[in-house]
Amino acid sequence: MIRFDLAGRSAIVTGANTGIGRAIAVGLAQAGADIVGVGRSTMTETEADVVSTGRRFVSVTADLSKSGIGAKVIAEALAAGAAPDILVNNAGIIRRADAIEFTEEDWDAVLDTNLKSVFFLCQAFAKAAIAAGRPAKIINIASLLSFQGGIRVPSYTAAKSGLAGLTKLMANEWAAKGINVNAIAPGYVETNNTAALRADAERNADILKRIPAGRWAQPDDIVGAAVFLAAPASDYIHGTILPVDGGWLAR
Ligand code: NAD
Numbered sequence: 001m002i003r004f005d006l007a008g009r010s011a012i013v014t015g016a017n018t019g020i021g022r023a024i025a026v027g028l029a030q031a032g033a034d035i036v037g038v039g040r041s042t043m044t045e046t047e048a049d050v051v052s053t054g055r056r057f058v059s060v061t062a063d064l065s066k067s068g069i070g071a072k073v074i075a076e077a078l079a080a081g082a083a084p085d086i087l088v089n090n091a092g093i094i095r096r097a098d099a100i101e102f103t104e105e106d107w108d109a110v111l112d113t114n115l116k117s118v119f120f121l122c123q124a125f126a127k128a129a130i131a132a133g134r135p136a137k138i139i140n141i142a143s144l145l146s147f148q149g150g151i152r153v154p155s156y157t158a159a160k161s162g163l164a165g166l167t168k169l170m171a172n173e174w175a176a177k178g179i180n181v182n183a184i185a186p187g188y189v190e191t192n193n194t195a196a197l198r199a200d201a202e203r204n205a206d207i208l209k210r211i212p213a214g215r216w217a218q219p220d221d222i223v224g225a226a227v228f229l230a231a232p233a234s235d236y237i238h239g240t241i242l243p244v245d246g247g248w249l250a251r
Contacts, residue, residue, distance in 0.1 A: 003233035007032035010082040011230060012074070014064060014121070015091030017043040019191030020141060020219045024088055027223030028230055029055040033086060036077040038062055058082065064091050065113045070120025074128060084128035086230045089118040090141045094156045094193055102154050110155035115162050122170055122181070130177050139229045140167050140183040142241050144248060147185065164241050171239030180238055184225045187245025189217040213246030 016037030
C-alpha cells in the first residue's frame with residue numbers, strides 16, 4: 001500500500017481561495033485527490049494550481065456564515081461528482097477587540113462561521129460517507145487557541161476551543177463507522193488572518209521570540225499534516241489535534 005497516495009479520492013476544502021485552504025487544496029491535489037473548493041467567490045488561482053497537477057477542480061459558492069448551509073454545500077459537492085472521501089473545514093474568520101467591549105455581532109459572526117457551520121458540514125458529510133459505505137476523513141483546522149486563551153479574540157478562542165472538543169466527540173461517534181475525524185492546529189501562519197499581528201511591530205517581535213523554529217509558518221508548512229490526515233497513513237488516528245506550530249506549544 002502507498003500510505004500517502006490520494007489517487008481516486010475527492011476532497012472538499014472550505015475557504016480554498018486563499019492562505020492555508022489554498023495550500024491544502026493544492027497539496028491534496030498533488031497527492032492525487034480531485035478537489036471541490038468551497039468559498040464565497042470564485043477561486044481562479046486555486047483552480048489553475050489544482051488543474052496544473054492533472055486533477056479535477058470544481059467550485060461551490062457558499063457563505064458559510066448562513067444557517068442551513070452545511071447540508072446544501074455537501075449536496076452540491078456530491079451533485080458535482082465528488083465522493084464523500086475527505087472534508088477539510090478550513091474557512092474561518094477572526095474579530096479582534098478587548099473582551100470588555102466585545103460585541104454580540106462579533107461573537108455571532110465568528111461562532112457561526114468557525115463552529116456552527118463546521119459541525120453541520122461534518123454532519124452532512126458523515127451521513128453521505130456512511131450511506132456510501134466508503135472510508136472517510138474529516139480534518140478540522142483548529143488553532144493554538146484550541147489549547148490557549150489568546151488575547152482580544154474571545155469569540156475566536158471560544159470557537160477554536162469548541163472545535164477541538166467537537167473533533168473528539170465526532171471521532172468518538174464515527175470512528176467505528178469508518179470516518180477519521182482529526183484536526184490540525186496551525187501556529188502563526190503568514191496569511192490575511194494574521195496581517196494585523198504582523199503589522200504591529202511589537203506584537204510581531206514578541207511572537208517571533210517565542211517560536212522555537214524562529215520564523216512564522218508559510219501556508220505550505222501546514223500541507224504535510226493535511227495529506228497525512230487525509231491518507232491511509234493515518235487510518236488508526238482518531239480525535240487528535242495535531243499542532244503544526246514551529247514548537248510554540250512545547251515552550
Ligand atoms: P484566510 O483569511 O486567508 O483564509 C480564510 C478563508 O476562509 C478564506 O478563503 C475566506 O474566504 C474563507 N471564509 C471566511 N468566511 C467565510 C464564509 N462566511 N463563507 C465561506 N468562506 C469563508 O486566513 P487563513 O489563515 O488561511 O485561515 C484559514 C484557517 O486557518 C482559519 O480557520 C483560521 O482560523 C485558521 N488558522 C489560521 C492561523 C494563522 O496563523 N493564519 C492560525 C491558526 C488557525
